[in-house]
Amino acid sequence: EPEVTQTPSHQVTQMGQEVILRCVPISNHLYFYWYRQILGQKVEFLVSFYNNEISEKSEIFDDQFSVERPDGSNFTLKIRSTKLEDSAMYFCASSEWGAKNIQYFGAGTRLSVL
Amino acid sequence: AQTVTQSQPEMSVQEAETVTLSCTYDTSESDYYLFWYKQPPSRQMILVIRQEAYKQQNATENRFSVNFQKAAKSFSLKISDSQLGDAAMYFCAWKNSGYALNFGKGTSLLVTP
Numbered sequence: 001e002p003e004v005t006q007t008p009s010h011q012v013t014q015m016g017q018e019v020i021l022r023c024v025p026i027s028n029h030l031y032f033y034w035y036r037q038i039l040g041q042k043v044e045f046l047v048s049f050y051n052n053e054i055s056e057k058s059e060i061f062d063d064q065f066s067v068e069r070p071d072g073s074n075f076t077l078k079i080r081s082t083k084l085e086d087s088a089m090y091f092c093a094s095s096e097w098g099a100k101n102i103q104y105f106g107a108g109t110r111l112s113v114l
Numbered sequence: 115a116q117t118v119t120q121s122q123p124e125m126s127v128q129e130a131e132t133v134t135l136s137c138t139y140d141t142s143e144s145d146y147y148l149f150w151y152k153q154p155p156s157r158q159m160i161l162v163i164r165q166e167a168y169k170q171q172n173a174t175e176n177r178f179s180v181n182f183q184k185a186a187k188s189f190s191l192k193i194s195d196s197q198l199g200d201a202a203m204y205f206c207a208w209k210n211s212g213y214a215l216n217f218g219k220g221t222s223l224l225v226t227p
Contacts, residue, residue, distance in 0.1 A: 003158070031213070033213065035215070041219070042118075042205075042217045042218060042219045042220070043159075043205065043207075043215075043217040044217070045213075045214035045215060045216070048213035048214070055213055056212055056213040056214060058214065089157070091159065102149075102161055102164060103161075103215060104161070105151070105158060105159035105160075106158065107156060107157045107158040108157050108158075
């Protein structure tokens, strides 16, 4: 069964460093998403992306964050200058047709900012 | 803001028994979707079941069924004939016609032999 894959599974970085989290969505999906889950808190929506544009973003997704689809298969989340509070599990998801369709999630990348 | 509340941080059920996980939500919208996702120790979030608010009939998916009470804004998940593989964190989520899923904090389900 097709699945969303995320790499790495765990990323450790120093505060102030840039980090890129990578995702390979399901191949025929057109809509892509990032969520995050701070330890002990609920999963929170960050951004959705379609046709090389952001279609929706939350208040969390400020200028420190950016997303990109650099090629036909990858979808990335970049955090420009990491802060301690960026430590969280980051989930990528994809869906076939967008708002009405089911979002399929990857296993997540645990980001630890030291 | 839309909120999703899961009032049970942890639940326990014996194998082969039935368990119900609670979820309530708050919205003024009439058109929306509700979901239950399962997150096993492997961390991959898997869709268990989906309910469209305009449908009165409760969704079912094999051993999983929901009790959707629109007026009460309640969306509980019933797992019948529980199996060891059902042990996981279960998240209730709400979505309108936009893109963002709004999640509850989750319920950790323990299945005992």
